[in-house]
Amino acid sequence: MKIAIASGKGGTGKTTVAVSLALSLPQNQVQLLDCDVEAPNAHLFLNPTIQGREDVAILRPSVDETRCDLCGRCAEVCQFNAIAVVGEKVLLFPELCHGCGGCKLACPLQAIEEVPHVIGVVDWGSVGEMAFAYGLLNPGDPMPPPIIRRLKAMAQGEKTVILDVSPGTSCPVVESLRGSDYCLLVTEPTPFGLHDLKLAVEVARELKLPMGVVINRADIGDSGVERYCQEEGLPILMRIPFDRRIAEAYSRGTPLVEAFPDYKLRFRGMCKEMEKQVGR
């Protein structure tokens, strides 16, 4: 089963939940993939042994000027304005390129080759018996999805695969959620938390994923999130109270279930609930 942990709003506790859930399950049957490749944090709590690193590249065009007759067909087909013909030159805007290969296919003179451009890496290894991988987008490179796709390809189907997802509701979140079996939404009971939870619910609905909610710092703020979940029929699977000691453990990089081992049983119970919802 693949469980994606998302939130809409940042800083609600996705990584806390992902790491704690992973540490609460039988270690040889769990894999954690940190898909927040812009700001991955799970490894800071788990100190994994990294066994390998792989570059992730997208293909970008390179123009052979000796063949090019400046016909401009490449610029015409490119939907991202990443290639233009200006005067006697073909100009490339690599940061706009999505690596679709359209310009190469369209060039009538075969003057375009594609060259790999590394946008980041994927590191993989283990935490004891737990399988672990995470990705890192290079600063300045705009597009996380190819790294997320590479991470997802590492999923070990027979295990419980936990995906730690980035905040927001656009491409990186959608890419992480696509192909998952369950979306666990972590929120906080504040107007910001509620507003962004609603957006995340819309994404999960669009992808037709079963959902559950974890309310973190459950005793701060107001009752808006509780009310919303009730109205929408979203099961609240766990409430974690605000506790300065939890915040302090988090600040040091200590997983919640290590600082408060009693939580392990609750996370195991939550996993059973999710399995039941998915029908396993």
Add this chain to the structure above:
Amino acid sequence: MRELILLSGKGGTGKTTVAASFAHLAERKVMVDADVDAANLELVLSPQVKEKHEFRGGKVAIIEPALCTACERCAEVCRFQAVQQREGEYLIDPIACEGCAVCYYECPSEAIHLEEPVSGHWFISDTSYGPLVHAQLRPAQENSGKLVTIVKQEARQLALAQGCDLIIVDGPPGIGCPVIATTAGADLALLVTEPTVAGVHDLERILSTVAHFGVPPLVCINKYDINPQVSQAIAEDCAARDLPLIGSIPFDQAVTEAMVQGRSVVSYSRSPASQAIERLWKETKRFLDS
């Protein structure tokens, strides 16, 4: 005109809390919410929408079943696994489709056309703190960077028209496409971090990103007293690298209380966090004016 952007790498460090307070403290400015995925500044600034505009972020390919000969050329050329086969019929998953149009150009039977749906809206609003330019990308849509670029351009025009000399941009988390669009053309970046291993790690990521685009950074630590040792380490690191650490905000329940009331913390109470943010604004202003 100066453009100040608030970024953090890690989400939930307090960018919007600081931005909402700056809206209260700064004069003659235009506010921008560039977190177009999950815009929260409007929850605190109570905007009156004056203008609403459609945003079309990109195209989506659609297969016309009557014309499709099932040659599979589209599936062959699509790099985003967007072509699916269901009960013998080929269709394109609009969520996976990047709108690159490769299938449209390659289809030998012209069975594919492109549509450009509305993928969000952007707004110009009035608030009691002056104009706010904000947006909402529809959930599961692409091209948040393009929408960020639009709201920033609109804010610039509005600032020129109204004689404002400052734009304050509440940025998105992460370091990817919308953050890069936020960073482009900015004059100063205030990076809001927190004294946690994750905050420190992601501060490093956003520092590299703003450096990549040549925007000078300032640093402030939110909830600094959650872990004074880590805060001390951030301070020492900033000093060693000549990064101006210009403020530290204490953990303060008043921040959440203000949010629940739909107010900025500085307008809500004279709490320790409010006072710290007032000092932070004075320091930020010093850098903006220099």
